[in-house]
Amino acid sequence: MDNDVGDPVIVTGFHASRTHKLTPGQKDANRVLAVGRAPVEHGFAHLKNWRPLTKLRTDPARATRLLRALLVLTNLEVNR
8 A cells, every 4th residue: 555645546436326336345345444443433423422512613623623622521431
């Protein structure tokens, strides 16, 4: 895998249609992608439900620091 920051790559899944069924390898690739995507999607869902962020009216840099602090506290609580 090439980790070139100047040439980013977007990984997407395979799509089936009525006339084009997915091969077992494509199904496996979609499954691996879904496993990696699920924690990120759950994280965004939790962020949307955090009460301090619902009416946040501040500088984006300050919001980023607040978000990082909330994530640290959440991870501490989850790992406890």
